[in-house]
Amino acid sequence: MKFGGTSVADPEKIQRAADRAIAERRRGRGVVVVVSAPGEMTDELLNLAERVCPEPAERELDQLISTGEQVGISLFSMACIAKGAPAISLTGPQAGIEAGGDYTRAQIVRIRPGKIIKEIKAGKIVAVAGFQGAMTAGEVATLGRGGSDLTAVALACALKSKTCEIFSDVKGVYTADPRIVFEAKKLSKISFKEMLELAGAGAQVMQARSLEVASEYGIRIHVRSAFHPQAGTWIVPRENNHMLEKAQVSALALDKNEVRLSVVDVPDRPGVAAEILSVLASQAIPVDMIIQSAPTHSGVNAISFMTPRSFAAKAKEALASAAKRLKARVDIHEHVAKISAVGTGFRHHPEVAARMFETLAANKINIHMIVASDLRISCIVDAKHGETALRALHRAYGLGRKK
């Protein structure tokens, strides 16, 4: 079981999370709970660090922010014990989670679950700090944002658990963001592939890397609300009959956290796209929807892509020198939205894409860019049209709740 920051944001919520773990334990199951830092604690610690110095040393930053999860697990464990359920909290290093790579974005290298197994066998609920692991010699490193999901999935693997429940403030995966689309419907299940596409399309349900690991090791994930008892959405392997199945749109996503970058007037010769993308790759800048337009008569063309808003400045700077060499220009478009339909079988059913384009046209929404694969169709539109487009498409694909 993994409880995110909002699920343990205050003592009352910690009590409720503890109740759920205790209920599972009393059903006779061994329970390991991954706990995040309560509420805004990580951001508060980052803010403190920034006030001390603008670019803190990374090892020290990890020493600092790893305390957030330590606070979470100890409070959670206290709550269990006070309710009569034996429990113990373990930091990442105490739990045998070994990390490698760089501080602030370490990877889990290995888990030695001996201590956890011993405590489970002793009948205890084991609360493990998410988002952290041990480097050499007792140093602590963090795994980067969303790392608590990864801790949960990696522990499920190491402990040979078949399921991993992710508790948060959302009730599951919806056909579209229910805050925007009133009739959006909760899905009872979705495949890993679709979920990965949704994550790529901007749905912030679970960290993508965790989904990949769970998929690879065959762990079923249950995304559900920490505050309601109802089942959420199961993320499961895709059934093996997709050659037969008809095209199906499972869900829509709207992402306004990306910007469109274009390198304009680049010469139309081999290697140019590679040059531009290798510049971005070398700086670890995420890109989506790379599109090269057809060359104009004057023999130049444009390469466009989407990148998260937080990387925009870095990407623009990285491209500046490449653009200079190519005598090209870098344009940035800030006010755009990416709207995506995620599902299966799109390749053999062009009517799915056609319906998207028709629907947007009928609503007089201009499309700047299109990318389509078998699992996802994404369009870039003006940011101001994002919500209208989402509602119209949700109706057009018939995703709403039955009346």
Next chain:
Amino acid sequence: MKFGGTSVADPEKIQRAADRAIAERRRGRGVVVVVSAPGEMTDELLNLAERVCPEPAERELDQLISTGEQVGISLFSMACIAKGAPAISLTGPQAGIEAGGDYTRAQIVRIRPGKIIKEIKAGKIVAVAGFQGAMTAGEVATLGRGGSDLTAVALACALKSKTCEIFSDVKGVYTADPRIVFEAKKLSKISFKEMLELAGAGAQVMQARSLEVASEYGIRIHVRSAFHPQAGTWIVPRENNHMLEKAQVSALALDKNEVRLSVVDVPDRPGVAAEILSVLASQAIPVDMIIQSAPTHSGVNAISFMTPRSFAAKAKEALASAAKRLKARVDIHEHVAKISAVGTGFRHHPEVAARMFETLAANKINIHMIVASDLRISCIVDAKHGETALRALHRAYGLGRKK
């Protein structure tokens, strides 16, 4: 160097503390800095724990509150690094501080300073978390309130340092609390024995256990302000000429945090005082100024003592059954103050005690209890007279600043 919680209460203060450590380092000295939890962080964490459950499991409580110092050291270390001085933060376990005994009140059992020495030799300022150490297998335990002083002194021993500087929000040791006695004077030095008496008399400059350890290992302590450059007060071994020296009052202390407990109408026979005190000792209740009155004609007498206000209820409860057995009664006096003169040579100079009694009498202040030793004379008076008594005695002993 040890910085208390108020000295690192916010990012600006952390910067200033770092500046002082860097200045020492640039004078060519190896610097180890013990850092407390910033500001009120420990109390905030304790409050969170209390909201989760009234009596938290002690191991989990230590897992929780040890994060406060971890936040302190990592911020401190970042500040040094940002200012160009290499630094590293080490938690108690990382620093090789081994603890034993019970969680929440552990003792330092041993320090293995290898890691610290290695980092000093690498030219780094080493920031060590106060108030904590490692139990077996990577568990963390706290040393109890004031434990950061103990960490500092114990590290000074282990590292064979001759001095230990304690930075806080007070400028040093004064002849009396300068908030009450305007003309109180900062002492340039004071002996360990006097300082221990002052601590026993309620002056909250340093934890008593730390003073004992420093005294035993010959470490000179410099108590000084974190916010002002001036020297503070050196706590040093007593010079060996006290047979010759005349009686001298070094400082006065006023303590309103104790209550007076009396067991009244106890039978006047051997073993009664021992019975009462062993009840208190078994519950680890601190006592001061134990006095047994002369028996009355009816063959009963009273045993009175002082105990900290926070122990009053526990002490009263512990005494209730003993009192019942002895057919005695337990009285509690809440509104009392203990006023003490600390110095040397009082045994051979009864005029020091006489002056205290005269001065109080001249101010029409009634004395409830008196205890005198060679190093301290304490009187219990009504709480409302405490400040008047302190000012009057400060004048009577001529402790004020020269005009």
